[in-house]
Amino acid sequence: MGRMPTFLGQYTYTLDEKGRVSLPAPFRREAEEQRFVLLQVHPPALALYPESAWREVEDRLRGVLRNDPDARYWVLRVMSSAVEVVPDSQGRILIPSRLQDCAHLSGQVLMVGVIDKVELWNPSEFEGAVEGKEGDFARYAPQIFR
Amino acid sequence: MGRMPTFLGQYTYTLDEKGRVSLPAPFRREAEEQRFVLLQVHPPALALYPESAWREVEDRLRGVLRNDPDARYWVLRVMSSAVEVVPDSQGRILIPSRLQDCAHLSGQVLMVGVIDKVELWNPSEFEGAVEGKEGDFARYAPQIFR
DNA sequence: GAGGCAGTGGGGAATAGTGGGGATCCAGGC
DNA sequence: GCCTGGATCCCCACTATTCCCCACTGCCTC
Known part of the structure; x- marks a missing residue:
């Protein structure tokens, strides 16, 4: 198996009247495979997983179901929101x-590459979500960018 | 895989109208690989990581996401500022x-080699950031240049 | 003095993002 | 049963940007 595709960067593209968005060319190149899974993981953002990364998520979901019966409805909810999408x-x-x-x-969709997946955001909601996180640099940067 | 590239020294080059800067030849030789990741780590500086060093950063980011859900927005912020650049x-x-x-x-960009990455600065802001730090020599030099 | 390397500038061609037309399929209504 | 409206999908077309390559200059080396 090849290297897992990884994503980074941000791109703002238009959502046209038919409900389509261009997948940024670098993301397309990274995941030369065809199929993706789109679902809502951390509201209000959507998450777009390339097929290979999705399979790992699926395995973890299986694991949760086995070990924690209470997770059943949450898993149902997550899976029911998912769609397979093909560019x-x-x-x-x-x-x-x-x-x-x-x-x-x-109108506009902000697509952010987050390691193994792509997140889709309403641009202003994203702005609101990450602003004021500069303080966290002191908290996390030393261990990450050491 | 070969030795990790390391960088040192400072170079001031022009940022042309298309937004391009020459990577100093010694840095290019050091990282004979092709790809880099450019992002904002410690504002206002930019950091340029050669691909091999970036992969390690990415692994640490994965780890922090797994262990500390509060880090999510900070990671989003960091990843969204990143771009892959190819000379x-x-x-x-x-x-x-x-x-x-x-x-x-x-106009002008100051590029500083800092061990495993290259930092990009506005020359006068760099000046302001490091000035008045002479006193720190006494503090750190003994343990480093012993 | 000649040759090569390094930094800088710019032009032309391929690509990426966007819009839209037209065919196919399904559901509902006449 | 047939027609109509809507939705989906597939492909074609336009344009602005990006990127790739060629060219010039100064410096250092041989």
């Missing part, structure tokens, strides 16, 4: 309107 | 305008 010949993916609503997407 | 055939890298703004870069 069209122009490299765009279709975001079902149900998921657009969950993530408050319209 | 062109003249050995220049392109600095996206978003990052130029973050680091207040224009």
Whole structure:
């Protein structure tokens, strides 16, 4: 098996009237495979997993179900929000309107590469979520960028 | 895999109208690999990691995400500032305008080799950041240059 | 003095993002 | 049963950006 695709960077693209967004070319190149899974993991963001990374998530879900019966409904909820998406010949993916609503997407979509997945955000909500996190640099940077 | 590249010294080069800077030839020779990751670690400086060093950072980021859910937004912030950059055939890298703004870069860029990465500074801000730190010599030098 | 390397500048071609047309399929209504 | 409206999918087309390459200059070496 090849190296797992990894993602980084941010791109803001338009969500057209048909509910499509272009997947940034670097992301497309990274995941030369075709299929992705799109779902809501950390609301309000959507998460887009390339197939290979999704399989690992699936394994972990199986594990949780085995060890913790209370997780059943949570797993149901997560899985029911998921869709398999395949880029069209122009490299765009279709975001079902149900998921657009969950993530408050319209007009512009911010796509952020976060290691093994891509997160889709309403641009201003993302701004609000990460602003004021400069203080955390002192907390985390020494152990990460040592 | 070969030895990790290490960098030292400072070079001031021009940022041209297309947003490109030449990577100093010694740095290029050191990292004969092609790809780098450019991001904002300690504002206002930018950090340029050769691919091999970046992979280690990425592993540590994965770890922090797993162990400390509070780190999520900080990781998002860091990853969203990142870009993969590849020197062109003249050995220049392109600095996206978003990052130029973050680091207040224009005209001249100061590139400092700091062990496993290269930092990019606005020359006068660098001046301000390190000035008045002479006293620290007495504090650190004995244990380092013993 | 000639050759090579390094930094800088710029132009042309391939690519990426975006919009939209048209065919196919399904559901509902007449 | 047939027609109609809507949704989905697939492909074509336009344009601005990006990137790739060629070219110039100064310096250092041989």
